[in-house]
Amino acid sequence: MITVSNLDVQFGKRALFQDVNLKFTPGNCYGIIGANGAGKSTFLRVLSKQLDPTRGQVTLGPGERLSVLSQDHFAFDEYTVLDTVLMGHTTLWDIMTEKNALYEKADFTDADGIRASELEEKFAELEGWNAESDAASLLSGLGISEELHYSVMKDLSGKQKVRILLARALFGKPDNLLLDEPTNDLDLETVSWLEHYLSNFEHTVLVVSHDRHFLDSVCTHTVDIDFGKLQLFAGNYGFWYESSQLALRQQQQQNKKAEEKKKELEEFIRRFSANVAKSKQTTSRKKMIEKLNIEEIKPSSRRYPGIIFTPSREPGNQILEVKGLSKSFEGKVLFKDLNLNVEKDDKIVFISRDPRAMTAFFQIINGEDEDFEGTFKWGQTITTAYLPLDNATFFNSDYNLIEWLSQFAKDTNEVFLKGFLGRMLFAGEELLKKVSVLSGGEKMRCMISRMMLKDANTLILDTPTNHLDLESIQAFNNTLKTFKGNVLFSSHDHEFIQTVSNRIIELTPNGIIDKMMDYDDYITDPVVAEMKEKLYTK
Numbered sequence: 001m002i003t004v005s006n007l008d009v010q011f012g013k014r015a016l017f018q019d020v021n022l023k024f025t026p027g028n029c030y031g032i033i034g035a036n037g038a039g040k041s042t043f044l045r046v047l048s049k050q051l052d053p054t055r056g057q058v059t060l061g062p063g064e065r066l067s068v069l070s071q072d073h074f075a076f077d078e079y080t081v082l083d084t085v086l087m088g089h090t091t092l093w094d095i096m097t098e099k100n101a102l103y104e105k106a107d108f109t110d111a112d113g114i115r116a117s118e119l120e121e122k123f124a125e126l127e128g129w130n131a132e133s134d135a136a137s138l139l140s141g142l143g144i145s146e147e148l149h150y151s152v153m154k155d156l157s158g159k160q161k162v163r164i165l166l167a168r169a170l171f172g173k174p175d176n177l178l179l180d181e182p183t184n185d186l187d188l189e190t191v192s193w194l195e196h197y198l199s200n201f202e203h204t205v206l207v208v209s210h211d212r213h214f215l216d217s218v219c220t221h222t223v224d225i226d227f228g229k230l231q232l233f234a235g236n237y238g239f240w241y242e243s244s245q246l247a248l249r250q251q252q253q254q255n256k257k258a259e260e261k262k263k264e265l266e267e268f269i270r271r272f273s274a275n276v277a278k279s280k281q282t283t284s285r286k287k288m289i290e291k292l293n294i295e296e297i298k299p300s301s302r303r304y305p306g307i308i309f310t311p312s313r314e315p316g317n318q319i320l321e322v323k324g325l326s327k328s329f330e331g332k333v334l335f336k337d338l339n340l341n342v343e344k345d346d347k348i349v350f351i352s353r354d355p356r357a358m359t360a361f362f363q364i365i366n367g368e369d370e371d372f373e374g375t376f377k378w379g380q381t382i383t384t385a386y387l388p389l390d391n392a393t394f395f396n397s398d399y400n401l402i403e404w405l406s407q408f409a410k411d412t413n414e415v416f417l418k419g420f421l422g423r424m425l426f427a428g429e430e431l432l433k434k435v436s437v438l439s440g441g442e443k444m445r446c447m448i449s450r451m452m453l454k455d456a457n458t459l460i461l462d463t464p465t466n467h468l469d470l471e472s473i474q475a476f477n478n479t480l481k482t483f484k485g486n487v488l489f490s491s492h493d494h495e496f497i498q499t500v501s502n503r504i505i506e507l508t509p510n511g512i513i514d515k516m517m518d519y520d521d522y523i524t525d526p527v528v529a530e531m532k533e534k535l536y537t538k
């Protein structure tokens with residue numbers, strides 16, 4: 001349990017939060033959301049005592065332990081994998097090191113004997129005898145096989161280190177667990193593992209994430225950081241989003257009676273609960289619905305960007321035909337013999353174990369890479385808008401936002417351009433900022449404005465949710481669901497893929513898998529798994 005009382009955090013003159021009073025209790029998982037720079041990481045650093053607040057207190061339950069997922073991938077380079085994990089339980093680790101030092105002493109005194117027996121007692125209390133096997137099974141569960149447990153950290157790959165640091169944070173089931181964007185560097189399989197683990201975790205968890213699928217599968221509560229305030233809601237992100245949008249619509253319906261509004265909210269909760277009950281349920285979701293109540297539903301003050309793509313003409317039947325397309329890069333085959341006919345209404349997600357395969361494919365069909373085998377042909381009626389993975393070259397200029405966007409517009413009227421930028425939440429002074437200083441998220445918002453100008457009927461998106469905040473991801477996601485044209489995309493965002501795509505194409509070095517299938521089904525389908533194994537290992 002973590003109790004926060006009268007907390008203020010201030011940097012210089014700027015107050016990040018004021019007067020925060022919250023209690024985080026066992027069995028619950030709190031999803032922390034908020035715009036970039038809202039103070040999510042700072043809040044976690046205060047809770048873990050890495051940063052002193054300007055005022056107020058943070059207290060844990062008596063005798064409780066708190067553990068943090070480390071973001072520093074090099075901090076443990078000299079230690080073995082197993083020790084890195086064991087050290088995550090600092091109390092136990094300190095006992096072990098002191099104990100071992102005593103036993104190694106040549107002149108072991110009576111006092112040492114007494115101390116040793118004290119340590120042995122504490123060691124036993126903390127189930128120290130099981131520590132190594134617990135740590136080992138945690139590692140193995142995360143796909144770090146036993147022959148690696150005694151290797152030193154610096155010999156492991158980045159992907160392996162992330163999993164070991166995760167095992168370190170979870171080791172010994174801490175009473176309080178803090179995770180700051182844990183899914184960023186994790187592959188899909190490990191994310192699923194973590195979702196399952198946290199859903200059944202009986203202690204207190206706080207997690208910062210932009211991954212909606214992850215938030216929805218693990219969280220029982222949502223903490224929204226906005227305008228210097230922390231607000232706690234019962235329910236996961238999906239519930240918070242849908243219910244606060246409903247409350248916002250109700251706020252605008254002045255003539256509707258309070259009673260009718262209440263009924264509508266009750267009906268919403270009923271429908272939501274029914275869906276949860278039907279879904280492949282996790283413990284946290286079950287716990288969550290028990291706690292929902294309509295008094296807590298408040299309209300959201302959040303602003304969502306207005307992402308709208310309006311095709312200037314309907315696509316005909318001939319969209320994109322790809323024949324025998326192969327691409328290698330630095331001697332490695334990215335994909336081979338890709339044959340594909342894009343059909344009307346297709347929204348295709350491209351996936352691969354090697355993300356360079358998608359980037360290469362998108363570059364080829366956009367005419368940016370001519371080093372390939374095979375052919376592709378766009379239909380007569382097709383107009384495309386492409387969001388590349390790497391947009392750095394677009395921003396090497398002294399232009400301000402308006403000047404920048406005018407490069408891509410037929411109509412360079414300033415009011416018209418401001419309208420587009422305004423929909424992406426750029427306004428006032430900001431419009432005169434130089435594009436070269438923009439943050440990753442702001443650059444993405446500019447690139448989306450550029451895409452909207454194109455009025456294209458086919459969108460090609462290489463990892464569109466990169467750097468975007470939750471509001472932008474949500475708005476982008478919503479608009480693609482209803483977009484009346486074709487979408488070809490790649491993404492790390494589970495929810496995005498699940499709700500946008502109606503066709504999945506996996507690119508492998510030995511051919512493709514092409515399925516008209518739901519993404520959740522695709523990743524659990526045994527037939528697909530078998531095909532993958534063959535295609536990747538051939």
Ligand SMILES: Nc1ncnc2c1ncn2[C@@H]1O[C@H](COP(=O)(O)OP(=O)(O)O)[C@@H](O)[C@H]1O
Nearest residue numbers: 011012016034035036037038039040041042043
């Ligand atoms: N030690 C510090 N001194 C001054 N400003 C800081 C410090 N740490 C963070 N900030 C500022 O506080 C704000 C919140 O940062 P952070 O908690 O990292 O945001 P988030 O994790 O929500 O993106 C940012 O504007 C950041 O620049």
Ligand SMILES: [Mg+2]
Nearest residue numbers: 040041042180
């Ligand atoms: Mg942060």
